[in-house]
Amino acid sequence: MIDIESVRVSLGGAEVLSGVSASVERGSFVGLVGPNGAGKTTLLRTVSAALTPDSGRVQVDGDDVHALSSRAASRRVAVVPQETHLSFSFDVETVVEMGRHPYRSRFGRETDADRDAVAKAMERTAVARFADRSIEGISGGERQRVLLARALAQDAPVLLLDEPTASLDVNHQVETLELVTDLVADGKTAVAAIHDLDLAARYCDELLLITDGDLLAAGPPVQVLSESRLADAFDTNAVVSRDGTTGSVSVTALADRPDADGTVHVVGGGETGARVLDALRSAGFDRTAGPLPEGDAAAETARVQGVDLLTSSPFDPIDGAMIDALADRVAAADVTVLADPVVTPGNRDVLSVVRDARTLVVVETRPFEERNHAGEGAREAYESLRRGATVVAEDDVTAAVRELRRTVTAESA
Template sequence: MAITASRITVSLGGKPILHDVDAQIRPGEVLGLIGPNGAGKTTLLRVLAALLTPDCGGVDYDGASARALGRAALARRIAFLAQGGEAQGALSVEALVGLGRLPHRRPFAEAGEVDRQAVTRALALCDVTGFAARAVGTLSGGERRRVLLARALAVEASYLLADEPLAGLDPQHQLDTLQLLRRISREGTGVVVVLHDLTLAGRFCDRLLLLDHGRRVADGAPADVLDDDRLAQVFGIHALRSSQAGESFLLPWRTLNNENAP
């Protein structure tokens, strides 16, 4: 089973954004969407989440279309963390995370014990249990980001699509977040994450999908996608490569237009 996108083409405001892009999200895997600014990463993520209808192409969700599944079933199957997602300042953190359970409840129904347990788990996973009673408006940007991730996790969906979940996070919480995404993927969730940090993308993603100018350039294991030629052609950089504790990594080092940099 998987989410499968085929030949996705999108134009927004008359501007071409994506051109014949294929993508697949598999359960138990972290897929990193990478590419330069304006490559089409967020647009593709929104198409995968059925929030944007492509001009051409389509998406199947475990073999069914979004229309066949219906909006309610799709909301239970896919959790979406938007880039710079909104959070109502007057709500408590616990109440905001509880909104993630709405797809599982009848309209106007009260939260049940299963919902409360899911919220408790999500708060703990994102290390925001201590904020539960605080108003969202009193949190820092990074704290709000973790709370919004907790709301997405509270859905307990089969697939999690996260657009730049590391934005505004300090280094510890960046690592914690990626370790968490890897953990839930190992428990069976299909995870797609938009990342700009190539070092972290190479370390924590099982597979990378590289976009450039709205086209799919490469899709495969991080070591294969992030080779020297693609780093030069797509990102215009050289990288240093090394390993630590048996784990290989790369570090963007200098731009091609700055060859004399140390």
Template sequence: MTVPVLTARGLTYRVAPHVTLLDGVDVSVRAGGITGVLGPNGAGKSTLLRLVVGALSPEAGRLRLHGTDVATMSRRERARTVAFVAQDSPTEVSMDVLDVVLLGRTPHLGAFAADSPADVELAMDALERTGAAHLAQRDIATLSGGERQRVHLARALAQEPQVLVLDEPTNHLDVAAQLQVLDLIHAVAAAGTGVLVAMHDLDQAARTCDDLLVLHDGRTAGSGTAAEVLTTDLIGAVWGVGAEWVSTSGGRALILSRLGVPIT
């Protein structure tokens, strides 16, 4: 079995003595694997991701990259391994899109080093992969939310991470763009990068992810494969909805309904 690139054990985060946002959560990401994090609003998904990327510091627990405790790593070392795309990245500063994507190369540059032609090529390739190459010379402040999301995803890819962390990557995107991003996530994983992704759509998560972690009130409600985790009982307990898996020509699809309302 593939050794995880990233492992977290017992991650706990509190904002007050009696307000715990995350309580003893374990998660791992394998090279070439996609681990999905699911849960209703307020379950702790974004908190977990921000702990993983170092935006927050855990009160308890350990996070390791290739077996090394991240607490012993510099921010630059960590940034060479893990890239993060937030759920929403508002931009107030006027900046060309290509320059935004080139920020992903910063952890790989020496002090005062300028972007090389190779860096620019990597940045343009990342924009091509996210379907945003036509935006390279645009000011990011003029883009829509969905366009900005593609640009920030390209920035993360230009970083050449071993672990890509995504918080609701299909947020603000139309259906066609959502499918493009999900295909891209598969391609990134197929190239050997580990992916940790928070998602809301259970059916998309089941189709996209190799492993799932379900959070509820900051605690682990289930972990494993989609078939193991996304049972009708767990979905009812965590999301408060009825659920039924049905067979389709493409495999299985999840039908949801309000509790007590028959699925037809």
């Protein structure tokens, strides 16, 4: 639906966009993320034809949007601005009716089609109930919906939204993005600059990460929001994990990360493994992980955090080469953590490797009987390694690893 080709834009003598190229698929919700001043708003204004690029071009539905008349461009692209205050205190219905200007001649009268489009837009955005109220007499969240209704009345296939959740409370943020998601499901194409990375990851199909006027990364949120990219874009230390409720990527900014305090190898997947990786990362430990099946929550957490990871195909048994690779990582680690593992006939040999770890922490959140699918031999192997390990609850894993790490350091000295 949108093709952005080598777009350069300068404002006030300073280059704001420096050769950005990207594409937005029809019927998708794409988020623009990046630090303040990165060029997100400028890119939106260029796509809407409000700004003409110094070079490059933007095509919307196959046509160069800057070669179209203002009226024709407005029939392709509708804009929901960040600023919700208007110069005059119009009533809500009048504001929504402004979306029909691209379809009227200068002195043209309102048509049945105009009235129908306005009524449907107001109903869809739940603003019809205060149609007669002043735009200045409603809340910020309600004004945001009115401006979205105006864009819907414009009946354009593309919606551009500039920080649609800025200055809104949490409830209105979610309501706004839920509505945009519904509109995309009905066939709209939406591009939104979003400052909240968690919301962007939760609602957007793809993200464009922009920094210093350049496109740093593009793709699904789980690929774009890696810790290394966030460090490059925002110059900050962040932990990237999976939200336990929504399943989407979650970003937590931290103070400067402590110097690495040893290496920990984590065995065991699922949400427990993911949270253990997060906790160890926050505590400043270098981590390796696996073997974990592709698509596992812990595997995805390890991937976005840049952890050295051993992966296998789901349901495939762990082969000899993988066992050897695991043995190498366990031998190199100061501490090995066995995080609430599910044991199957295909992975039970992992227990034998972990048993030989220099120091071992076993994290348990469920009885082993609930996690054992490999019979009595697996239970005996697990109990044997458990007797030689430090067994802790999930919340105590960092303290246990730190204490064992001190023990290893003292013995080495």
